[in-house]
Amino acid sequence: MEISNYHLTMKKLPLDIRPRERLFRYGASGLSDSELLAILLGTGTKRETALQLGQRILSKFKNLRNLVSTSPEELAEINGIGKAKSSQIVAAVELGRRMNTISNEKGNFITNPKDVVDLFMAEMRYLDRECFKAALLNTKNKVLKIVEVSTGNLNSSIVHPREVYKFAIKCSAASVIVVHNHPSGDSSPSKEDVVTTQRLSEAGKLLGIELLDHVIIGDGEYTSLKEKNLV
Incomplete structure (x- = not known):
């Protein structure tokens, strides 16, 4: 043979x-x-x-x-x-x-950036486009809902404060944590990420809905802008 x-x-x-x-x-x-x-x-x-x-x-x-x-x-x-x-x-x-998404969407309490990473890493680390999401929390930092705010191109996503806070107002959220991924796998924040965070934080203060953190998801790594004192 x-x-x-x-x-x-x-x-x-x-x-x-x-x-x-x-x-x-x-x-x-x-x-x-x-x-x-x-x-x-x-x-x-x-x-x-x-x-x-x-x-x-x-x-x-x-x-x-x-x-x-x-x-x-x-x-x-x-x-x-x-x-x-x-x-x-x-x-x-x-x-x-x-x-x-089903297992993480509700019933979770956010106490630190690692909790945020546990919610989003598996879902977002492999995405080939930037996706911007928001976790809406009650007064006890329990997740009420997770919403997708925008999906961008290969390198950036366009996020306006009104798009984030309209969901928060609708859910009567007390605070918000925003999350987005970097398709490159590198979670280091860009200048645009910092500017977006500052705009969201300022808008949240006016509305009485605190922006607790902005977490960037990479490939097995993350950056918390709160930990970097940028929120």
Whole structure:
């Protein structure tokens, strides 16, 4: 038998390295990114198992951040993916984001910037465009609601105080924390970020709705403008 005609399938792999079997034995958290991706893909190609295909995809995008922010059209162009597998990957990513939003939206108390990061990091660290959100709080710093204020282009988002505080007034919020991401992964504040923060803080004082903090989300890192005494 010629090696070139040999089609290795997942069923021909030893049990202890098959992703599905490993998931049942060790749990999802015990699997690598490529193993989880292989389970999503289900099947590979004529020359690759699903695991090998998953490894090739991750190698192409260098890291998980680049993969999850890729469009379904770009994924579908990869040899061995197509529209069906591309849809499965994108749907899984979106479900993860929505689950995070559902679990974090209400019933949380904000006591420090780390609490803010816990609410928003998983959802916002991989976004390829700046997204500006606001957490609306009551007098006890409990989250009443999280709202999306604006979504910008690759480098900036346009935020006006009225867009933030109209939501706060509608919810009878006592205070506000605003959050936005930097698609570059670097959470260092820009001059525009500082100016926006100062404008929001001044508007909040006039309305009697305090701006508690402005947190910038990067890739696994964050910057609190409150901690930098810029709020």
